[in-house]
Amino acid sequence: MSSLLAPISIGGLRLANRIVIAPMCQYSAKEGVIQPWHWQHLGTMAISGAGVAIVEATGVEAIGRITPGDTGLWNDEQEAAFVRLLADIRSYSKTPIGIQLAHAGRKASTNAPWTERGGPLAPEAGAWTTAAPSAIPFTEGWHRPEALDDAAMARIKAAFVESAKRADRAGFELVELHGAHGYLLSEFLSPISSIRTDAYGGSLENRMRYPLEVAEAVRAVWPRDKALGMRLNGSDWVEGGLTPDETAQMAHRLQALGFDYVHISSGGNVATAKIPGGEPGYQVAFAEVVKKAAPDMTVIAVGMINTPEQAEAIVASGKADMIALARPVLDDPRWPLRAIAKLGGAPPYPVQYARAAEPLWPGYAFAHGG
Template identity: 55%
Template sequence: MSTPKLFEPLAVGSLRLANRIVIAPMCQYSAVDGKMTDWHLIHLGQLALSGAALLTIEATAVLPEGRITWGDVGLWDDATEAAMATVLQGIRRWSPMPVAIQLAHAGRKASTDLPWRGGGQIPPGQPNGWQTLAPSALPYQEGEHAPLAMTHAQMANVREAFADSARRAARLGLDAIQVHAAHGYLLHEFLSPLSNRRDDDYGGSLENRMRFPLEVFDAVRAAFPADKPVGVRVSGTDWVSGGWDVGQTVVFAKALEARGCSAIHVSSGGLHPAQAIPVGPGYQVPLARAVKQAVGIPVVAVGLITDFDHAEAIVANGDADCIALARGILYDPRWPWHAAAHLGATASAPPQYLRSQPRQFKTLLVKGGGTAT
C-alpha cells in the first residue's frame, strides 16, 4: 500500500519535514512584557507531541510597539530571548519536532486588549496602550485612535528590528522563520491599497507597495543562516473590493521566490472590517492553488481544513504542498495521529504514549524520539 501524500516527507530548503502537516502560529496572549511563560511550555510542548511535521511559534513581535496586545510574545532583547530559550529547552528535551518562529509587527492593529477581555483598541496614555504606527495615518476602524504614518527612519528601525530578531532566532537554534505579511498587520498594510495611501516610493503602484515588505524579507534572509529556510505568510485577498487580491499576491510571491524565499503560507483577510469572507471548509485553498501554480517553492494551505480526506486531497491534487492546522489542532491535539489511522499511514508519537493506540492501529504510531536527559 502506497503512503498517502499527506504523510510523504518534504524538503523545504535544507529542512526535512516528516509529513505535510504543519502547525500554524497561534497567538496565546499570555506573555509578560514580551517574555514567554510556563503557559507557552505547556501549550507548545503538547503540540510538539502531536505527530505533525513542524511547530511554529506564535506571531512574535520584533519591537514592543509591534505587539497586537500587551500579552504578546516578543523577541526584541536579551530578556525575551532568554525566556524563549527556557521554553525551547523544555520542548526539545522531549520532542524532535522542528520548531519555526513567525516574526511580526502589528502596525495599526497593535495596542489592543486581550481577546477574552473584548480585544478593543487601547489608546495611548491608557494602561497597556501605546501609539501605533502604519504606512498611512488610517485607523483600522472608524473611531479608533489613528496610527502615525511611518517616517523613513521609523521604517529603517522596524526593518533592523526584524533582522535583529532573526539573529536572535538563529542563536536560539530555531529551524526556520516565517515573516508575517498577512492578516492586516504592518507588512500587509504596506501591500494593500486600502491601508497604504503613501505618496513616496513605498506607496501607489504595486511595485512600490511591495517595496518595504520585500526589504524586510531581505533583511531577515540576510540575518538568518543561509542553510535554514525563511518563508512568508500572506493574505491572498482582503475580501474587499479594490483591496489586495490574489493577482497581486501571485506577483508578490514571485518576487519573494526570486529573493530566496523558501515557502509561502497562504491565508487571507484581516485588513479591513468590511471584509466579506465566504467561510467554509477549505475556503482559502483556491488562493493557495493560484500561488502554487505560479511558483516553484512549497506552498502551505490553511483555513477550516479539518477532514482527513479533504486534507489528503488538497496535497494529492497539487493545490498545495502542505496543510496547516491552527484552531483544529487546539481542539484535537492528536489530529495527525487520527489522520494517519484514517489514511493508513504512520505518525510520530512519544514512546510514553505508544500504548494508547487502539489495537487495530498498532502499526500506525511510531516512536518520535524524545528522551529525558
C-alpha cells in the same frame, strides 16, 4: 501512498510530513516573555505528530505587539526563555519548531480577544501610539496610527533582522515573516491600508517594496540550512483590495530573494469585509493561484481544513504543498497523529503515550497493565 504524509524539504529543513501547526497568539506573555502556558501549549503541539509547529506572531519591537500579552523577541530575557523552551522540547520531541516574526502596525495596542472583544486598548490600560504605512485607523474607534517615515521604517526593518538573529540563536529552525491579516507588512501590500505617494505606495511594485526590503534583510542573516517563509494575504475580500494575482507576484519576488515558502491566508485588513470563514477550505483557492503562478515555490494552504481527507485532497491535487491547522489542533491536539493513522502511516506517538494507540501496540495494554 498518502501525499500529506510524504516528507518534504523546505529550504534546508526536512519535515516528516506536510502538516503544519499554524502560528497562534496566546496573549499570555509578560513583557513579551513566554510563560508556563506556552510550555504546555507548544509542548503539546510538539508531540502532535505535525511536521513542524510555528510559534505565535511575536513582536519584533514593543509597539509592534497586537496586545500587551504578545510574545516578543527584542531583548535578552525574551530570547533566554525561548532557549529554555526549545531545549526542553528537544529533550522529548524531534519536531522542528519555527517562529512567526511580526509587527502589528495599525492593529497594535489592542486587548486580548477575551477582553472588550479585542478592541483598542484604553489609555488607562497602557495604550501606545501605533505606526503604519498611512495614518488610517483600522476602523472607527481604533487608534489612528502615525505614518511611518524613512527612519522609522529603517528601525523596524532592523528590528526584524535582530529578532531573526535571536530566533536563530534560540534554536528555531524556521522563521515566518507575518505579511498577512492586516498587520504591518500586509498594510504596505494592500492599497486599502497604504495610500502612500512615495516609493512605497501606489503601484504593486511600490507596495511590495518595504515587505521585500524587510524580507531581503532577514534573508541575509537567516541560515540557508533552516527554513524561511512569509505569510501573505491572498485577498482583502473587498473590491479594490489586494488580489490573489498580486500575491502570486509577491511569491515570485520572495522566491527570487531565496525564500523557501509562502503561507497563504487572507483577510484582517478591512473591518467590513465579508469573509466566508465558515466554509471548509475557504482560502485554498488563493493558495492554488499562487502555486500555479509560482510552481517552484512551496505553498502552504490554511483555513478550515478540518479533516484528514480534506487535507490529503488539497496536497494530492497539487493546490498546495502543505496544509496548516489552527483551530482543529486547539480542539484536538492529536489531530495529526490521528490523521497519520487514518491515512495509513505510522503515527509517531511519544513512547510514553504509545499504549494509547492500540493499533501500534496490539494487546500491549492488557499484557502490561502496570
